[in-house]
Amino acid sequence: xxxxxxxxxxxxxxxxxxxxxxxxxxxxxxxxxxxxxxxxxxxxxxxxxxxxxxxxxxxxxxxxxxxxxxxxxxxxxxxxxxxxxxxxxxxxxxxxxxxxxxxxxxxxxxxxxxxxxxxxxxxxxxxxxxxxxxxxxxxxxxxxxxxxxxxxxxxxxxxxxxxxxxxxxxxxxxxxxxxxxxxxxxxxxxxxxxxxxxxxxxxxxxxxxxxxxxxxxxxxxxxxxxxxxxxxxxxxxxxxxxxxxxxxxxxxxxxxxxxxxxxxxxxxxxxxxxxxxxxxxxxxxxxxxxxxxxxxxxxxxxxxxxxxxxxxxxxxxxxxxxxxxxxxxxxxxxxxxxxxxxxxxxxxxxxxxxxxxxxxxxxxxxxxxxxxxxxxxxxxxxxxxxx
Amino acid sequence: xxxxxxxxxxxxxxxxxxxxxxxxxxxxxxxxxxxxxxxxxxxxxxxxxxxxxxxxxxxxxxxxxxxxxxxxxxxxxxxxxxxxxxxxxxxxxxxxxxxxxxxxxxxxxxxxxxxxxxxxxxxxxxxxxxxx
Numbered sequence: 001x002x003x004x005x006x007x008x009x010x011x012x013x014x015x016x017x018x019x020x021x022x023x024x025x026x027x028x029x030x031x032x033x034x035x036x037x038x039x040x041x042x043x044x045x046x047x048x049x050x051x052x053x054x055x056x057x058x059x060x061x062x063x064x065x066x067x068x069x070x071x072x073x074x075x076x077x078x079x080x081x082x083x084x085x086x087x088x089x090x091x092x093x094x095x096x097x098x099x100x101x102x103x104x105x106x107x108x109x110x111x112x113x114x115x116x117x118x119x120x121x122x123x124x125x126x127x128x129x130x131x132x133x134x135x136x137x138x139x140x141x142x143x144x145x146x147x148x149x150x151x152x153x154x155x156x157x158x159x160x161x162x163x164x165x166x167x168x169x170x171x172x173x174x175x176x177x178x179x180x181x182x183x184x185x186x187x188x189x190x191x192x193x194x195x196x197x198x199x200x201x202x203x204x205x206x207x208x209x210x211x212x213x214x215x216x217x218x219x220x221x222x223x224x225x226x227x228x229x230x231x232x233x234x235x236x237x238x239x240x241x242x243x244x245x246x247x248x249x250x251x252x253x254x255x256x257x258x259x260x261x262x263x264x265x266x267x268x269x270x271x272x273x274x275x276x277x278x279x280x281x282x283x284x285x286x287x288x289x290x291x292x293x294x295x296x297x298x299x300x301x302x303x304x305x306x307x308x309x310x311x312x313x314x315x316x317x318x319x320x321x322x323x324x325x326x327x328x329x330x331x332x333x334x335x336x337x338x339x340x341x342x343x344x345x346x347x348x349x350x351x352x353x354x355x356x357x358x359x360x361x362x363x364x365x366x367x368x369x370x371x372x373x374x375x376x377x378x379x380x381x382x383x384x385x386x387x
Numbered sequence: 388x389x390x391x392x393x394x395x396x397x398x399x400x401x402x403x404x405x406x407x408x409x410x411x412x413x414x415x416x417x418x419x420x421x422x423x424x425x426x427x428x429x430x431x432x433x434x435x436x437x438x439x440x441x442x443x444x445x446x447x448x449x450x451x452x453x454x455x456x457x458x459x460x461x462x463x464x465x466x467x468x469x470x471x472x473x474x475x476x477x478x479x480x481x482x483x484x485x486x487x488x489x490x491x492x493x494x495x496x497x498x499x500x501x502x503x504x505x506x507x508x509x510x511x512x513x514x515x516x517x518x519x
Binding site: 140141142143144145146147232235236237238239240243244246247248250251253255256258300305306307308309310363364 | 395396397398399400401403404407408436437438439464479483485486487488509511512513514
């Protein structure tokens with residue numbers, strides 16, 4: 001295992017690195033021999049790349065990184081209107097030459113100069129939120145969408161030590177899809193709970209989350225499950241997302257193989273409970289990774305449904321580029337296997353501005369105030385890091 | 388061959404997946420219909436989808452062209468597409484069902500169902516037929 005001061009050393013070396021949660025502990029990837037900045041011109045070529053078939057693959061025979069939201073829209077033929085943009089790259093992937101296994105308990109003491117602001121500015125206040133909410137409710141009544149997620153952004157000006165943030169977050173709110181990226185001019189710190197694609201050989205699975213319950217001292221996991229099971233609104237919201245994910249998998253899987261493996265379970269986090277299902281399938285033979293990505297991304301649970309018309313409604317409404325938010329982070333191995341999450345519960349720090357985006361769903365019987373507050377609960381574990 | 392006409396829905400492929408267990412299925416976007424597939428198909432399926440039948444004039448045209456000549460099935464919006472093409476008016480519902488599960492009780496036996504059977508269905512409908 002790794003000496004305790006390893007994290008200090010890597011952070012002081014100023015080398016870019018990536019950390020990604022695995023079942024137990026974390027993997028750290030570094031010594032990047034290649035950095036691919038994605039755009040609309042090179043994405044198809046990137047996803048079509050054929051890797052040499054080998055007998056033995058190294059554990060660094062992979063590309064790790066992320067696709068931003070805009071890039072994933074463009075990939076399925078959806079154009080975004082002109083939005084306010086910080087010109088952050090649309091996607092970046094790295095080829096690591098070193099992979100280091102880290103224990104669950106990350107030990108790191110920050111010695112970096114940081115300048116952290118506590119207060120955040122929100123881009124949509126409650127009354128503006130309510131207006132958008134009511135507009136979308138009309139669209140639900142006319143059948144243009146059945147569920148749509150309104151995104152709000154929290155921003156502040158802070159110079160942060162991303163590794164310190166990530167280690168503290170891993171302690172306070174450990175999530176199955178947590179990751180961080182530290183590069184020269186930006187960092188991402190995430191406690192994403194949601195896996196979008198796990199592909200091993202011809203097996204594929206997705207684990208959509210739909211349903212959030214605020215944690216209080218009176219509610220335990222069992223009570224949360226009863227709440228979700230007996231709440232018609234939460235059940236409907238969840239059913240829609242599960243039906244949509246089954247649909248997306250059906251586009252690329254053998255007929256009859258798409259199965260709801262684990263239906264409606266509860267996962268517990270620092271400030272909330274989530275309602276989760278697991279869907280699996282067997283891929284059609286000879287299917288290409290680009291087809292899998294186009295069928296599954298951007299992940300439906302954070303958009304709403306049906307996907308295409310809802311994306312168009314959202315994009316028309318949103319004035320600011322989502323950047324990494326509701327994009328996907330993960331890796332493509334040279335043997336074709338993949339793992340990707342949905343980038344939610346994340347801090348993007350770029351040019352010393354930190355931004356946290358969150359979204360909550362509007363269905364026909366949602367309440368604007370409740371959903372606005374739900375957005376805050378989702379951001380809280382991240383905002384607390386700035387205290 | 389079954390030709391499914393997709394109205395850009397996020398549930399169409401659940402139907403395609405099911406139908407594939409019985410016959411060869413082709414599925415194309417409503418705006419990119421392949422004429423030779425359409426002519427070859429023994430059955431045409433109009434998929435569910437967002438919006439209202441008036442948004443899909445091309446699908447109405449296909450219905451009118453093949454009505455009485457091929458088997459045609461409409462699901463959700465697809466069903467309303469057939470009604471609309473026959474001159475019905477489709478209006479907003481007061482109560483909206485999206486992702487709502489209901490139990491269906493079969494009250495008359497047919498080729499597919501036995502009277503007295505019960506099963507659960509997922510409902511998606513914002514619009515309805517105006518009745519007289």
